[in-house]
Amino acid sequence: MNEHSMTVRGKDRYKSGVMEYKKMGYWEPDYTPRDTDVIALFRVTPQDGVDPIEACAAVAGESSTATWTVVWTDRLTAAEKYRAKCYRVDPVPNSPGSYFAYIAYDLDLFEPGSIANLTASIIGNVFGFKPLKALRLEDMRLPIAYVKTFQGPATGIVVERERLDKFGRPLLGATVKPKLGLSGRNYGRVVYEALKGGLDFCKDDENINSQPFMHWRDRFLYCMEAVNRAQAATGEVKGTYLNVTAATMEDMYERADFAKQLGSVIIMIDLVIGYTAIQSMAKWARRNDMILHLHRAGHSTYTRQRLHGVSFRVIAKWMRLAGVDHIHAGTVVGKLEGDPATTRGYYDICRQDFNPATLEHGVFFDQNWASLNQMMPVASGGIHAGQMHQLLDHLGEDVVLQFGGGTIGHPKGIQAGATANRVALEAMILARNEGRDYVHEGPEILAKAAQTCTPLRDALEVWKDVTFNYESTDSPDFVPTATPAM
Amino acid sequence: MRVTQGCFSFLPDLTDEQITAQVQYCLDKGWAVNIEFTDDPHPRNTYWEMWGLPMFDLRDAAGIMKELAECRRVYGDRYIRMSGFDSAHGWESVRISFIVNRPKDEPGFRLQRQEVGGRSIRYTTVSYAVDRPEGERYGDGA
Numbered sequence: 001m002n003e004h005s006m007t008v009r010g011k012d013r014y015k016s017g018v019m020e021y022k023k024m025g026y027w028e029p030d031y032t033p034r035d036t037d038v039i040a041l042f043r044v045t046p047q048d049g050v051d052p053i054e055a056c057a058a059v060a061g062e063s064s065t066a067t068w069t070v071v072w073t074d075r076l077t078a079a080e081k082y083r084a085k086c087y088r089v090d091p092v093p094n095s096p097g098s099y100f101a102y103i104a105y106d107l108d109l110f111e112p113g114s115i116a117n118l119t120a121s122i123i124g125n126v127f128g129f130k131p132l133k134a135l136r137l138e139d140m141r142l143p144i145a146y147v148k149t150f151q152g153p154a155t156g157i158v159v160e161r162e163r164l165d166k167f168g169r170p171l172l173g174a175t176v177k178p179k180l181g182l183s184g185r186n187y188g189r190v191v192y193e194a195l196k197g198g199l200d201f202c203k204d205d206e207n208i209n210s211q212p213f214m215h216w217r218d219r220f221l222y223c224m225e226a227v228n229r230a231q232a233a234t235g236e237v238k239g240t241y242l243n244v245t246a247a248t249m250e251d252m253y254e255r256a257d258f259a260k261q262l263g264s265v266i267i268m269i270d271l272v273i274g275y276t277a278i279q280s281m282a283k284w285a286r287r288n289d290m291i292l293h294l295h296r297a298g299h300s301t302y303t304r305q306r307l308h309g310v311s312f313r314v315i316a317k318w319m320r321l322a323g324v325d326h327i328h329a330g331t332v333v334g335k336l337e338g339d340p341a342t343t344r345g346y347y348d349i350c351r352q353d354f355n356p357a358t359l360e361h362g363v364f365f366d367q368n369w370a371s372l373n374q375m376m377p378v379a380s381g382g383i384h385a386g387q388m389h390q391l392l393d394h395l396g397e398d399v400v401l402q403f404g405g406g407t408i409g410h411p412k413g414i415q416a417g418a419t420a421n422r423v424a425l426e427a428m429i430l431a432r433n434e435g436r437d438y439v440h441e442g443p444e445i446l447a448k449a450a451q452t453c454t455p456l457r458d459a460l461e462v463w464k465d466v467t468f469n470y471e472s473t474d475s476p477d478f479v480p481t482a483t484p485a486m
Numbered sequence: 487m488r489v490t491q492g493c494f495s496f497l498p499d500l501t502d503e504q505i506t507a508q509v510q511y512c513l514d515k516g517w518a519v520n521i522e523f524t525d526d527p528h529p530r531n532t533y534w535e536m537w538g539l540p541m542f543d544l545r546d547a548a549g550i551m552k553e554l555a556e557c558r559r560v561y562g563d564r565y566i567r568m569s570g571f572d573s574a575h576g577w578e579s580v581r582i583s584f585i586v587n588r589p590k591d592e593p594g595f596r597l598q599r600q601e602v603g604g605r606s607i608r609y610t611t612v613s614y615a616v617d618r619p620e621g622e623r624y625g626d627g628a
Contacts, residue, residue, distance in 0.1 A: 158577055158579050161580070162580070165491060165529065165530075165532070167493065167569070167579075167580045167581055167582050167583045168570075168580075168581060168582030168583060168584070169582075198496055217605075221605055221606070221607075224607075224609070225607065228597055228609035228611070231529055231595075231597075231611055232594070232595040232596065232611045233594070233595075234487075234490045235487075235489035235491055235527050235529050235594065235595060236489075236490050236491050236529055237529045261606070262606065263608075263609060353575075353576050374576075423496045423497065426493065426494050426495075426496050426497050429494075430493075430494055430500075430508070433507065433508050433582075434504075434507040434508075434511070435507075435511070449497070452498060
C-alpha cells in the first residue's frame with residue numbers, strides 16, 4: 001500500500017477549499033527520514049469506510065501543520081519542511097482494520113528540551129480526530145540532535161549506586177502499607193523495621209501527600225529518624241522516597257528543600273504532576289544531589305489498551321529525557337499488567353545506551369541515547385521472595401525490587417520480611433555468579449538459603465502458591481517476517 | 487552488630503572456595519579485581535585503603551586469592567572487601583563489591599542527634615571504633 005505520492009503541487013495545491021490530507025503533502029511514501037527527524041509510529045484504526053492512507057496522512061497533518069481546509073498563509077512559510085510526512089503504512093499483523101503509520105517530523109518543529117512541546121504536537125489534538133475510531137502512539141525514534149537538548153536522569157544508575165555504595169545486586173525496597181491512614185509516628189516505625197531488616201529503600205505510595213491523618217512534615221521527620229537509626233544499626237546507606245507531590249510547584253519545592261535539609265538521599269514524584277513539573281523537579285534534583293523517583297501513577301488510563309492511547313515504552317522514553325532516576329516499569333510476575341516481552345522492551349529503554357529495533361519486544365526503532373544517564377527501573381506490585389530467581393532472570397541486576405506486602409505481610413513481622421527478601425536475593429546472586437542454572441534451580445537455592453534463615457523459610461511457606469497468571473492486554477503485535485523501518 | 491555493606495553480608499561468611507568463584511565471575515566479565523581494607527566502616531567512608539593497585543591484568547583467581555591471603559595476614563583484624571571494576575564506557579565504576587574479612591568484634595555505630603530549629607534533628611553516625619587511633623581499633627592493635 002506504499003506505492004506512490006498523491007501530493008498536489010504548484011498552484012492547484014493552494015486553491016481555496018477542502019483537500020484530502022494525502023494530497024496536501026502529508027503522505028510521502030518516497031520520503032526517506034533524515035537522521036535528525038523525530039519519527040513517531042502510530043497504530044491507526046480508521047472509522048469504517050475511511051481510506052487507511054488518508055487516515056494516516058490526517059494523523060501526520062493534525063499532529064503538525066494542518067487544519068481542516070487549505071489556507072493560503074501556508075505560503076508564507078517553508079511549509080513542505082514543517083509538514084509531518086507519513087512515509088510508510090503497514091497493516092497491523094492479525095488485527096484487521098488497524099494500520100501502523102510511520103510519520104517523520106522535522107527537528108525544527110520542536111522546542112529544545114521540552115517534553116511539553118514535543119507532546120503537544122505528537123499527542124496534542126490528533127487523538128480526538130473524528131475520522132479515527134482509535135489511535136495509539138506505539139513508539140518514537142528521537143534523533144541524537146534532540147536527545148542532546150535534554151538533561152536526562154538527574155543522577156543515573158551508576159552514580160546512584162556509587163552514592164549508596166551498593167553494587168552487584170538489585171536494590172530492595174518496600175512501599176509502606178497501609179497506603180493511607182497511618183500517623184507519622186506509626187509510618188516511621190514501618191520504615192525503620194524494613195530498613196533495619198535489610199531493605200535499601202522504603203517508599204511513600206503515590207497518594208501519600210499531606211492528609212489529615214499525616215501531614216507531610218511529620219512524615220518526613222519520622223521517616224528520617226527511621227532512616228538514620230537503620231543506617232547506624234547496619235552500617236549501610238539507607239533511604240526512603242519522600243513523596244513531594246503537591247498542588248503547586250511552590251509546595252513541591254518547599255517539600256523537596258525540607259527533605260534535603262533533613263539529609264534524605266532520595267525524593268519522589270508522581271507522573272500525574274505533569275511533564276513540565278517533572279522536568280522542573282529533575283533539574284532541582286540535579287542541582288541538589290538528589291535521586292528522583294517517579295511513580296507512574298495514572299499511566300494505565302492511557303497505556304493499557306492496545307488500540308488507543310500511548311504505549312508505556314513511549315512514556316519511558318519521555319521520562320528518560322525529562323530526567324527522572326527511577327521509574328516503575330513492571331514486574332512480569334506480579335499483580336499488575338506486564339507481558340514479559342513488552343516489559344523487557346521497557347527495561348531496555350531505561351538502561352541501554354543504544355536500543356536496537358527489537359520487534360518481538362515492541363521496540364520499533366534503533367534509539368541512540370548519546371550517553372544520557374540510565375534510568376533505574378522499579379518492579380513493584382505483588383512480588384515476593386519465592387519469585388527471586390524469576391525476577392532476576394526477567395529484570396536483571398539494575399532494578400529496584402519492591403516488596404511491600406511481601407515485606408510487611410510477613411508472619412513474623414516487618415524486619416523478618418525484609419531479611420527474608422535480602423537473604424533470598426543474596427543467595428540467588430551468589431548462585432548466579434557461581435555459574436549455576438539459577439532459573440531452574442531457583443526453588444532449591446532458596447530452600448537451601450532458608451536452612452540458615454528462618455524468616456526466609458516462613459516467607460516461602462506463606463506465599464508459596466501466590467501467582468498472578470492473567471492474560472496481558474498489551475503484548476507486541478509481531479510476526480517474524482515484518483522488518484523494522486529504517 | 488554486623489555491618490551489612492556489600493553484596494553478601496546477609497549470608498554466612500563466604501568460604502575461600504565461594505570467594506574464588508565470585509572472583510572468577512569478575513575475571514570472566516573482564517573486570518579488574520581490587521582488594522581494600524579499613525578499620526572505619528562508616529557507611530560513607532568511600533575510600534578504603536587499597537591493597538596495591540586493582541589487578542587489571544590478572545586472569546587467574548588463584549593469584550588474587552594469594553593477594554587476599556597476604557592482605558589478611560597483615561590486616562586480618564580489619565574489614566577487607568573485594569570489588570570488581572568495569573572500565574566499559576557508560577559504566578566505568580564498580581560492578582560488584584563484597585566483604586571478605588571482618589574484625590572479631592564489630593562494635594558498630596553511635597547515632598548522635600543534635601536538636602536544631604523546630605522539630606528538626608541533625609543526625610551524625612559515628613563508628614565506635616574511631617574512638618581509638620587508626621591501627622589500634624580492633625583487638626590489641628596491629
